[in-house]
Amino acid sequence: MKVGILGSGTVAKQIASGFINAGHQVKLGTRDAEKLKEWQKSIPGVTVGSFSDAASFGEVVAIATLWSGTENALRLAGIENIKSKIVIDITNPLDFSSGVPPKFSVTYGNSAGEQIQNWLKDSKVVKAFNTVSASIMINPKLEEGNPDLLIAGNDLDAKKVVTEIAKSFGWQNVIDMGDIKQAFWLETFAMLWIEFGFKYNHWTHAFKLLYK
Secondary structure: OEEEEOOHHHHHHHHHHHHHHOEEEEEEEOHHHHHHHHHHHHHHOEEEHHHHHHHOOEEEEOOOOOOOOOOHHHHOOOOOHOOOOOEEEEOOEEEHHHHHHHOOOOOOOOOOHHHHHOOOOEEEEEEEOOOOHHOOOOOOOOOOOOOOEEEOOOOOOHHHHHHHHHHHHOOOOOOOOOOOOHHHHHHHHHHHHHHHHHHHHHOOOOOOOOOO
């Protein structure tokens, strides 16, 4: 499968390595390809180009940008280049303008996932991988057990594809929380993860849903 990734930060690089290790072709889209030259050498098989290049290349497109730059990144990628494709939304709507910890910048009914689905009306947006740190997005095996991955989106087939991708990354349990409106709760869940991290200065934690 060909995968286009929008973004060039830690999350984008980690997801790119996951796809490469799972046998997929990856093109990472960025505003500045020069800064990724050294990193490319450590991940053979990844190519780098513009946002438009990555969006055109991918059969599946992952969004791994800072929220403040997401809408512009999608404009640069070209809405037509993403039309009808599965879009994995890894963003979290965080406002760092006042420093850290960041503020949550959306309201119920206006989540990042819903906004992205509105911008990409003909695409199949699936919120996923936003509730854990980049360091455990791939091979999420912790000392105390394996966490659960929560996803949300309108298209059932798209969620099945994302579930299979997650399992190829090492996730054992993927929980479908419902349509894209549920992205709000995944994003607030990510905020809980962040607040815990700052309170206890611990950044390799994750959550698991337990049943009786």
